Amino acid sequence: MGSPAQHVFWFASRAFGIVAMLMLGVSVAVGLAMSGRLVHRPGLPAQLKRFHESAALVTLGLITVHAGLLLFDPFLRPGLAGIALPFKLAYRPMFTGIGIIAGWLAAILGLGFYARKRIGPKTWRFLHRFTIVAYLLALLHVIGSGTDARSPWMLATLTVLTTPIVFGFTYRVLTPRPQREPRPTATAGP
Amino acid sequence: MTEQRELNPTAIPRSGKRAGRRRSSLYRRVLSLGAAAIIAAWLPFSVMYISAVNKQATSVVAISAPHPVGGSTRVVTTASGSTRVVAANGPTTPGTAAAPTPVTTRVS
Numbered sequence: 001m002g003s004p005a006q007h008v009f010w011f012a013s014r015a016f017g018i019v020a021m022l023m024l025g026v027s028v029a030v031g032l033a034m035s036g037r038l039v040h041r042p043g044l045p046a047q048l049k050r051f052h053e054s055a056a057l058v059t060l061g062l063i064t065v066h067a068g069l070l071l072f073d074p075f076l077r078p079g080l081a082g083i084a085l086p087f088k089l090a091y092r093p094m095f096t097g098i099g100i101i102a103g104w105l106a107a108i109l110g111l112g113f114y115a116r117k118r119i120g121p122k123t124w125r126f127l128h129r130f131t132i133v134a135y136l137l138a139l140l141h142v143i144g145s146g147t148d149a150r151s152p153w154m155l156a157t158l159t160v161l162t163t164p165i166v167f168g169f170t171y172r173v174l175t176p177r178p179q180r181e182p183r184p185t186a187t188a189g190p
Numbered sequence: 191m192t193e194q195r196e197l198n199p200t201a202i203p204r205s206g207k208r209a210g211r212r213r214s215s216l217y218r219r220v221l222s223l224g225a226a227a228i229i230a231a232w233l234p235f236s237v238m239y240i241s242a243v244n245k246q247a248t249s250v251v252a253i254s255a256p257h258p259v260g261g262s263t264r265v266v267t268t269a270s271g272s273t274r275v276v277a278a279n280g281p282t283t284p285g286t287a288a289a290p291t292p293v294t295t296r297v298s
Contacts, residue, residue: 003246004239004242004243004246007242008239011235011238011239011242012231012235014234014235014238015231015232015233015234015235015238016231018231018234019227019230019231019234022230023227050215050216050219051219053216053219054216054219054220054223055223057216057220058220058223058224058227061224061227062227062231
């Protein structure tokens with residue numbers, strides 16, 4: 001191991017990756033709680049919607065920082081293509097590629113919220129369902145290429161994070177949707 | 191609203207005001223959540239950095255450890271993935287024992 005100072009960007013990227021994964025999990029869980037109508041307290045859905053939107057935007061920022069910091073790592077030297085294009089990076093190409101796909105998918109599905117007037121709320125709502133795929137790909141990325149993936153604390157964190165998401169998703173899929181008029185202003189955040 | 195605009199043409203429509211308020215509230219929330227996320231990232235970062243400093247200190251001790259005169263040393267990789275300098279069995283021909291070469295690995 002060289003001087004720890006040489007690995008500052010590597011450590012920072014990993015740290016931001018961990019926090020991005022946590023934030024993504026929380027954001028997806030809140031989104032599922034809203035769409036599955038798991039919260040009934042008056043005013044809470046609106047608060048959750050605001051939190052969901054902010055958390056999603058912060059997640060996208062954290063993913064950008066996670067990838068961007070790797071550009072300055074003197075050992076990896078991924079280059080812009082390495083962090084932006086899937087399967088271009090020499091380091092664990094399969095799982096880093098999956099991570100890059102997850103990042104782009106999260107960005108498209110999340111920022112698509114601000115284009116919902118153009119694409120139509122129905123199309124946006126349909127596309128937004130695939131955010132769960134972004135979460136699953138991110139999970140695969142962490143397990144496959146994460147340096148801390150095999151540490152007990154990381155496995156415990158991922159389990160705690162994923163359990164409510166699996167519950168929320170199953171509940172959402174199994175609950176029949178009530179027929180309602182489309183309300184463009186009442187759609188959930190990204 | 192139309193009357194209000196007629197009276198004061200520079201008045202911002204109510205929906206525009208609401209959108210502006212909503213946007214500034216969103217900025218505030220994103221900024222505070224972002225600040226919290228940076229602080230949250232500081233914890234794993236410092237743990238990784240401290241653990242790397244400790245590992246480096248251990249390897250420096252191993253490299254500077256005395257070895258038998260005429261004996262040789264070799265760098266081995268342990269099960270945990272870190273590198274260690276150990277004395278090889280038996281002395282080698284004098285003059286062939288090389289000083290351990292610093293090895294740079296990324297294990298953490």
